Amino acid sequence: MSAMEPETRVLSQTRTRIASSSSNLEAGLARSSVDAAAERYRALSRAIAGRPLPLALLDLDVLDRNAQDLLKRAGGLPIRLGTKSIRCVEVLRRMLALSPRFQGLLCYSAREAAWLASLGFDDLLVAYPTVDAADLDAVAAQLQRGKRIVLMVDDPVQISLIEARARALGVCFLLSIDVDMSSRFPGIYFGMRRSPLTAPAAVVGLAKLIAQTPQTLKLVGLMGYEGQIAGLQDAVPGQGLKNAMLRMLKRRSVRELSARRQAAVQALREAGFALEFVNGGGTGSLESTAADPSVTEIAAGSGLYSPGLFDHFEQFHNPPALCFALQVVRQPTPDIVTCGGGGYIASGPAGADRLPRPYLPAGMQLIAQEGAGEVQTPVVLPAGVQIKIGEPLFFRHAKAGELAERFEQLLLLQGGEIAGAAATYRGQHQCFL
Numbered sequence: 328m329s330a331m332e333p334e335t336r337v338l339s340q341t342r343t344r345i346a347s348s349s350s351n352l353e354a355g356l357a358r359s360s361v362d363a364a365a366e367r368y369r370a371l372s373r374a375i376a377g378r379p380l381p382l383a384l385l386d387l388d389v390l391d392r393n394a395q396d397l398l399k400r401a402g403g404l405p406i407r408l409g410t411k412s413i414r415c416v417e418v419l420r421r422m423l424a425l426s427p428r429f430q431g432l433l434c435y436s437a438r439e440a441a442w443l444a445s446l447g448f449d450d451l452l453v454a455y456p457t458v459d460a461a462d463l464d465a466v467a468a469q470l471q472r473g474k475r476i477v478l479m480v481d482d483p484v485q486i487s488l489i490e491a492r493a494r495a496l497g498v499c500f501l502l503s504i505d506v507d508m509s510s511r512f513p514g515i516y517f518g519m520r521r522s523p524l525t526a527p528a529a530v531v532g533l534a535k536l537i538a539q540t541p542q543t544l545k546l547v548g549l550m551g552y553e554g555q556i557a558g559l560q561d562a563v564p565g566q567g568l569k570n571a572m573l574r575m576l577k578r579r580s581v582r583e584l585s586a587r588r589q590a591a592v593q594a595l596r597e598a599g600f601a602l603e604f605v606n607g608g609g610t611g612s613l614e615s616t617a618a619d620p621s622v623t624e625i626a627a628g629s630g631l632y633s634p635g636l637f638d639h640f641e642q643f644h645n646p647p648a649l650c651f652a653l654q655v656v657r658q659p660t661p662d663i664v665t666c667g668g669g670g671y672i673a674s675g676p677a678g679a680d681r682l683p684r685p686y687l688p689a690g691m692q693l694i695a696q697e698g699a700g701e702v703q704t705p706v707v708l709p710a711g712v713q714i715k716i717g718e719p720l721f722f723r724h725a726k727a728g729e730l731a732e733r734f735e736q737l738l739l740l741q742g743g744e745i746a747g748a749a750a751t752y753r754g755q756h757q758c759f760l
Contacts, residue, residue: 360689361689364687364688364689365688365689367687368687368688368689368721370743371384371650371652371687371719371721371740372718372719374740374743374744374745375652375719375738375745378738380652380653380654380667380719381651381652381653381654381667381668381669381733381734382651382652382734382738383649383650383651383730383731383733383734383736383737383738383751384649384650384651384652384721384737384738384740385418385632385648385649385737385738385739385740385749386648386649386740386741387421387648387739387740387741387746388740388741388742389633389646389647389648390418390421390631390632390648390649391425392646393630393631393632393633393645393646393648394422394425394426394429394631395426396630396643396645397610397613397627397630397631398426398428398429400613400614400617400643401428401613401617401625401627402614402617403428404428404617404622404623404624404625405428405429405430405431405623405624405625406428406429406430406624406625406626406627407430407431407432407433407452407606407624407625407626407627408422408423408429408431408432408433408626408627408628409433409435409454409609409626409627409628409629410432410433410434410435410439410443410628410728411433411434411435411454411628411728412610412628412629412631412632412726412727412728413628413631413632413727413728413731414728414731414732414751414752414753415731415737415749415750415751415752416443416446416749416750416752416755417749417750418631418737418749419432419443419448422631430450430624431449431450431451431452431624432448432450432451432452433452433454433606433626433628434451434452434453434454435453435454435455435759435760436453436455436457436462436759436760437453437457437459437462437463437465437466437476437478438461438462438465438759439752439757439759440453440466440469440476441462441465441466441468441469441476442465442757444469444472444474444476445469449474449475450475451474451475451476451477452476452477452479452503452548452550452604452606453466453476453477453478453479454479454550454552454626455479456478456479456480456481456482456485456505457478458484458485458488458489460492463478463489463492463493463496463500464492464496466478466500467492467493467496467498467500470498470499470500470501471498475501476501477501477502477503477547477548478500478501478502478503479502479503479504479505479550480502480503480504480505480533480537481504481505481506481507481521481522481523481524481533482523482533483533483536486502486533486536486537486544489502489544490540490543490544493540493543493544494543498543499541499542499543499544499545500543500544500545501545501547502537502544502545502546502547502548503546503547503548503549503550503604503606504524504530504533504534504546504548504549504550505521505522505524505549505550505551505552506522506524506525506530506549506550506551506587506588506591507521507522507523507524507525507551508521508551508552508553508554508584508587508588508607509521509555510555510576510579510580510583510584512576512579515576517555517576517580518553518554518555518580519552519554519555521552521554524591525587527590527591527593527594527595528594530549530591530594530595531594531595531598531600534546534595534598534600535598538600546600546602547602547603547604548602548603548604548605548606549588549591549592549595549602549604549605549606550605550606550607551584551587551588551591551605551606551607552606552607552608552609552626553580553581553584553607553608553609553612553615553616554609555576555577555580556577556580556581556584556608556609556611556612556615556616557608557609557610557611557612557616558609558610558611558629558636559573559577559611560573560611560636560637560638560639560640561573561574561577561639561640561641562639562640562641563639564639570641574641577615581612581615585615585618585619585621588605588607588619588621588622589619589620589621592605592621593621604623604624605621605622605623605624606622606623606624606625606626607619607622607624607625607626608622608625608626608627609625609626609627609628609629610627610628610629610630610637611629611637611640611643613625613627613643614642628727628728629726629727629728630643630645631648631727632647632648632649632727632728632730633645633646633647633648633649633727634647634649634673634723634724634725634726634727634730635680635683635684635723635724635725635726636673636680636725636726637727638684647686647723649723649724649727649730649737650686650687650721650722650723651669651671651683651721651722651723651724651730651733651734652719652720652721652722653666653667653668653669653704653719653720653722654666654667654717654718654719655714655715655716655717655718655719655720656703656716656717657703657705657716658716659705662707662708662710663694663705663706663707663708664705664706664708664714664716664720665703665704665705665706666703666704666705666706666720667702667703668701668702668703668704669683669699669700669703669704669722670698670699670700670701670702670704671683671699671722671724671729671730671733672698672699672725673724673725673726673729674726674729675726679695680725681725681726682698682699682725683699683704683722683723683724683725684722684723684724684725685706685720685722686721686722686723687720687721688708688709688712688714688720689709690708690709690710690712691706691707691708691709691712691720692706692707693705693706693707694706694707699722704722706720731751731752731753732751732752732753732758733753734751734753734754735750735751735753735754736748736749736750736751736754737749737751
């Protein structure tokens with residue numbers, strides 16, 4: 328074999344050094360990540376030392392950074408805060424005070440909206456229809472006090488029932504029309520089964536029905552929520568083919584749905600309806616929703632707490648602001664510890680992604696045969712990690728606001744220290760849906 332030419336030898340040596348440097352950098356970054364997670368565990372453990380467990384912990388510094396990131400991603404549009412993903416009055420007030428671009432609330436219950444109005448909040452949009460008399464009565468009472476609450480409709484039957492209640496109560500209900508934002512591809516229903524309204528003509532028809540009784544009903548807005556864009560992760564590790572397929576479907580869906588929403592808005596305007604707002608989007612779709620010129624405001628909430636189901640989106644990543652701590656109460660084997668409680672399973676299609684995520688110490692795993700239990704949750708510890716009975720383990724909930732249904736308060740962490748506590752809806756004796 329002939330001797331290697333000098334230039335070839337130099338190039339080979341250079342590549343070897345680059346490869347070695349790259350490997351060392353990756354190893355250094357991995358060590359740095361492990362060290363940072365270990366320090367985070369120690370810091371959180373120190374902060375909650377001596378407090379009864381389980382508990383929920385909200386890092387205000389991370390919360391505020393996540394809020395700023397949402398504002399940046401939304402361009403110049405205002406963000407209506409999704410209360411379903413927050414469920415804490417103090418956090419709602421903190422966000423509204425953080426920036427004038429956080430404007431109004433998107434509520435998940437009419438009674439919730441009425442309750443929040445009684446606490447001083449205003450400009451409330453109820454995202455889901457209701458025809459329950461008690462719901463409508465609660466909203467009517469706040470309308471009579473001068474509060475602005477907008478109800479959602481997508482069906483003539485809803486309008487008939489709401490109008491009858493408005494006549495009985497002597498009020499004029501403000502309404503928004505919910506437009507379907509799902510895509511139907513060959514063999515695939517891509518979206519959420521919400522509104523039956525897909526064609527602009529159907530939207531205008533509903534608007535005209537509302538306009539028949541101007542003393543009791545008034546159309547003020549339109550909503551088009553593209554849940555399959557806003558809520559589906561598309562960069563999940565180990566799911567390369569599925570991720571690519573989802574991103575392709577999202578791109579096609581965004582083009583179709585933006586055109587559908589614009590067509591609905593244009594049809595309403597041509598029919599003489601002046602909309603005060605057009606709402607769309609969510610945490611996972613801020614960029615694409617903001618690009619739709621018909622949208623005047625975007626709804627978001629999950630990105631503030633950044634729960635487990637928002638870990639793997641291609642276009643953004645926010646650090647977790649909210650977690651919960653369980654106490655280790657057993658050690659059945661040297662590498663397994665068992666915590667008290669923890670079975671906080673998220674709503675949606677049953678699956679492993681709805682389970683709480685072991686968070687700190689890093690590298691913990693749930694046991695597939697047991698998962699997270701109502702009264703105990705066993706966890707496999709990573710190699711080299713030792714946790715004693717009585718010490719905490721930290722977890723994250725899969726969906727943002729649902730964790731608040733499990734705790735009466737959120738402990739508030741700021742600057743590494745406990746700065747107080749904020750009552751959740753549950754802590755204020757409120758339960759909706």
